[in-house]
Amino acid sequence: MTLLDQLGFFIPGIIVAMLVALIGGLLSPLVVLKRLAFVGQGVSHAAFGGVGLAAVLGFGSTRGIDSVARTLIVTAFSIGSGLLVSHLAQRTQRRTDTAIGIVMTASMALGFVLYRLAGKHARESGAGPLPSIEGVLFGELLAISPAGAWTTAGVTALIAALLFWFRRPLVLWAFDEQACAPAGLNTARIATTLLVLLAGAVVLAVQVAGVVLATAILVLPGATALRLTRSLVPAFALSTLIAAATIAAGIVLSVWLDWPPGATIALTQCAAWVVAAVATGWKR
DSSP: OOOHHHTTTTTTHHHHHHHHHHHHHHHOOOOOOOOHHHHHHHHHHHHHHHHHHHHHHTTOOOSSSHHHHHHHHHHHHHHHHHHHHHHHHHHOOOOHHHHHHHHHHHHHHHHHHHHHHHHHHHHHHHHOOOOHHHHHHOGGGGGOHHHHHHHHHHHHHHHHHHHTTHHHHHHHHHOOOGTTTTTTTTTHHHHHHHHEEEEEEEEHHHHHHHHHHHHHHHHHHHHHHHHHSSSHHHHHHHHHHHHHHHHHHHHHHHHHHHHHHHHHHHHHHHHHHHHHHHHTTOOO
C-alpha cells in the first residue's frame, strides 16, 4: 500500500486537522502574547472530564451521532472549565495558575473515574469497549468520523465568527492592555471571551493531538511566527500557515514512519520553533 493510499484512511482526520490549524493559528499569537500557554494546558487537560462525562452519558464512541454528541458535551464542559478558572481567579483573588491547577486536577480525576465507570458498564452490558485511553490522551486521527468532521466544521465556523467579531478588543488587549480602560473596554470581559474561544479551540485540538499534546497546536505556531515577525497581521497569517504546514507534515511523517500522529505533529511543531529560534537568535 502506497503512502497516498494510507493517507486516504485519514481524510476525515485531515479535514479536522486543517480546521484545527486555522483556529489554532489565529488564536496562537494571542495565547503567546498574553502568556496563556498554561491556561491552554489546563483547559486541554480539563477536557478529559468532558470525555468521561460523555462516556457515562452513553456517547463514548467516536463514530456517527455519538461523535457529534461527544464533541458538543466536551465543548460545553471545556468552556465551563474555562469560565470556572476565570471565576476562581477573579472572585477569590487567587493567582490564575492556582485556579487552573485546581480545575485541571479535579477535571482530570473526574474524567478518569467516569471513563472507568463507563467502560465497566459497557463491558457488562455487552455494548463493546470504549476507545482506548491512549487515543483520548494522545489523539487518534483514524477514529475521526465524517460526522465528527462536520461537527468540527460547525464549531470552527462559530469560533472563527466570534474571533472576527471580537478581533479589535482582543488585539488591543493583547498588545496594550492599559489602553483598554480609556477606550471603554472591560479587560475582565475580554479575557473571559478569549478563554471561551480558547476552550472551544482546545476541544478541536484534542481530536488531533489528544488531551496531553493539544496545547502544542495553540502555542507553538504563534511562538514560531512571533520569532519571525513583530507585525500584527503577518504574525496571524504566518502562524496559521505554520500551523497548517506542520500539522500536514506531521500527518505525512506519522504515516510514513508509523509513528503516533499526535506526537509526530507536536514534534514537527517543536522542530519548526527550533529552526526559527536558531535563524533569529535564541535571545530574541
